[in-house]
């Protein structure tokens with residue numbers, strides 16, 4: 566298959582483009598800055614907003630997997646929030662227009678979304694059918710609503726594209742755990758090694774995650790299965806409270822102790838790391854209802870097993 570991956574230069578794109586290239590697909594990554602060609606993967610330029618020569622890559626391709634968006638790991642200043650929104654909505658609209666105008670549109674368009682679209686909750690897990698969309702929780706900081714709004718607008722931009730010949734899937738992804746340097750797992754692992762891998766704010770908040778290998782396998786299933794469209798949760802079936810999550814990571818890493826952090830300390834740490842505490846404190850309890858219904862089996866269903874594998878591969 567020819568697969569075009571806008572925004573494929575980041576953590577998720579690196580994992581996906583490498584794996585799809587190795588599987589023998591022709592992969593074209595769209596980037597604002599270009600990048601090195603690797604086995605089965607080449608780069609083409611776009612600006613993430615407007616139509617251009619890049620649309621020729623989409624015309625005649627078999628599939629598009631759009632991952633573009635400004636990193637959410639940043640201080641939530643107004644400027645950063647605006648850029649988080651615009652980079653996602655504008656790039657999705659640009660991809661939609663390119664597909665609308667293609668003489669031979671791709672068969673399928675997988676559009677990244679996020680598990681953050683669901684409400685902060687502890688009582689039950691969110692699947693696609695009965696999950697509660699966030700934004701109206703009474704007991705969370707008001708600005709958390711903006712992240713949900715980004716996710717909603719992101720999905721809406723895909724829904725609004727008129728692409729009758731192209732199946733559309735929105736990937737409501739949890740944190741993708743890969744052993745690659747610089748990824749979210751790498752950061753957590755380094756914190757744990759420094760003795761900073763303790764529960765944050767009591768650690769009752771749920772962490773949803775997916776091992777990168779399962780993410781790739783799920784994407785392959787979604788590329789193939791013509792009967793699947795709409796929102797699909799990309800998350801392992803066993804999300805767990807942060808305190809258990811971090812304990813399993815420490816055990817995998819062989820670190821006996823992790824300094825607990827209060828919400829206030831997390832705020833200070835986030836300031837130093839130029840990130841935002843929502844990423845740590847929001848309870849993301851998301852399960853892969855539709856993937857399981859589709860017969861998908863996870864190689865890494867439980868976090869302790871995944872953590873041991875990731876630590877082993879990262880070493």
Ligand SMILES: NC(=O)c1ccc[n+]([C@@H]2O[C@H](COP(=O)([O-])OP(=O)(O)OC[C@H]3O[C@@H](n4cnc5c(N)ncnc54)[C@H](OP(=O)(O)O)[C@@H]3O)[C@@H](O)[C@H]2O)c1
Pocket residue numbers: 572573574575576577578579595596597598599612613632633634635636637652656677678679680738739740741742749
């Ligand atoms: N990582 C996760 O665990 C996770 C979980 C759920 C959802 N997601 C979502 O999945 C997507 C990919 O995640 P990732 O971790 O690979 O992100 P990432 O490492 O930050 O990469 C995203 C890519 O988007 C492109 N980009 C950044 N700003 C842009 C802009 N203003 N306009 C157009 N393109 C822009 C960049 O490519 P160039 O600089 O090359 O143009 C960048 O490589 C993101 O949208 C993220 O929110 C990620």
